């Protein structure tokens with residue numbers, strides 16, 4: 001029997017199913033599970049600590065504390081450490097603006113900027129533990145502010161620049177942030193998004209906010225409220241040149257990032273300082289094989305976890321050069337990305353299946369116009385990648401030369417969990433499979449009862465022991481933390497994904513098993529969409545479902561029951577679309593809306609989602625059974641027929 005922290009570990013290791021042995025990987029994986037504390041302590045020593053930990057792991061399920069008693073600073077790891085070496089004159093950030101401008105920041109420039117920004121925050125009274133909201137476009141000021149917060153021990157919460165005022169206000173109210181940092185505007189496809197105006201609207205709904213810092217990007221005039229709104233430029237004029245990094249307890253939150261779950265309220269996922277950094281530092285070495293000369297470009301928005309880990313904390317902790325691109329992928333022309341790869345000599349390119357499918361549609365003549373020969377490694381994240389998109393990526397972007405790392409992870413996991421790890425040892429790839437768990441990650445596929453399934457059977461993906469990157473909690477909601485991740489299978493982390501392992505033991509991730517949609521890689525809760533829809537005065541009830549989309553992976557289909565006496569109309573449909581965009585943001589735009597007189601429900605009142613899905617996909621129910629269903633096949637068939645009739649009676653489908 002093995003033990004980890006205070007708990008016993010049971011179950012088979014995922015190595016037991018392996019057909020072809022991979023020497024280095026197998027040895028490392030085995031070692032990581034045999035003596036995890038020793039393994040992670042070795043990894044942790046790659047970072048600089050002010051004080052070493054007393055305990056590697058304190059595990060009181062479901063709460064894990066990593067490197068307890070240790071002290072470190074995330075900004076120090078990503079910046080100060082490098083300016084003490086020759087890397088001080090190495091490029092940290094190549095920034096490309098949508099209009100074609102370039103800003104190149106060396107590590108020493110980054111050091112100077114981070115210190116001034118940190119000083120500006122301090123002079124405004126921001127202290128260790130305070131929450132600071134960042135609502136910024138993809139400009140260097142965004143990572144600089146993240147690092148400045150980390151330097152003084154403030155907890156940043158980055159809000160994606162595509163979110164609406166209401167969505168921002170929900171996050172501000174939940175974190176009780178006193179300060180928002182925003183910009184006068186953001187460039188998107190040649191247009192200007194009025195970020196400051198949206199931030200003002202959000203601030204009006206958030207009593208905790210008393211200051212807004214405005215970064216100048218577009219230069220357009222914006223209303224400034226006296227005493228509340230401050231120009232970054234003036235703050236920097238007064239700022240000191242150096243701020244001592246705050247030695248932070250390893251378990252202190254580094255940031256809070258909101259993500260959608262199965263209720264209408266997004267979850268504030270917390271990440272710790274020590275465990276998160278150790279995990280990401282190691283994972284990026286294993287997966288991306290980051291080298292001194294790497295030029296690393298992750299196309300995600302910094303507003304998502306991918307941006308936090310894969311643009312900011314992991315690559316900078318390695319002293320890598322990163323590319324940060326501000327604008328739309330296909331603006332002003334559809335070869336913009338390929339142009340950027342050529343311009344900066346990108347060696348590692350990490351993007352999403354949705355983007356790849358979009359570029360597939362534009363055609364391979366666009367990448368063919370560019371010299372992409374610097375590329376060495378490609379990565380995919382956020383949703384399952386279909387073998388066709390994988391092949392296209394491999395052939396036309398990677399020139400049949402670059403391995404593709406299909407990386408499975410989640411906002412909650414902090415870093416990559418299941419992925420090829422060429423930095424340890426290259427393994428044979430299978431298009432569409434995320435392959436194997438990284439060292440220390442005890443992944444398994446289990447039945448509804450929590451029994452590990454034989455190879456070839458679809459089940460739930462779980463992680464059977466804690467890992468350093470794992471979320472320590474949901475901000476202000478310990479119950480939800482237990483409920484969402486640790487109660488479906490007691491003592492085991494529930495991912496919410498379906499997966500299967502093939503005859504060679506490879507993991508294939510099959511999509512969400514819970515009420516979460518993935519639209520263009522963005523995570524949206526059905527409950528969030530439904531709450532937004534029912535806030536329309538004509539709507540009695542609403543249910544959201546997904547249908548497969550050739551580019552976005554999934555598209556939103558909305559089923560709506562109108563209040564007594566209200567007839568379906570094009571106007572209501574348009575208003576509903578506007579309502580969703582306003583409450584959540586443009587990613588929440590429904591593809592189709594069905595008006596129906598009723599919604600199919602189980603005896604306990606749960607919406608029968610697979611019926612909605614079948615209708616959305618124009619399929620019959622047949623004898624499909626899924627793991628999550630509590631109704632009998634007969635009942636499901638009846639409800640399916642009834643829904644079809646109810647839709648017809650109510651005026652039917654209303655395509656956008």
Ligand code: WT7
Nearest residue numbers: 306381382383384406407408409410411509523
């Ligand atoms: C969900 C997490 C973590 C980065 C961005 C997404 C899906 C993520 C893959 C992949 C298949 C994937 C899962 C997961 N997902 N990566 N390589 N293959 N599915 O973070 O918004 O927290 O979403 O994205 O469904 O649970 P997120």
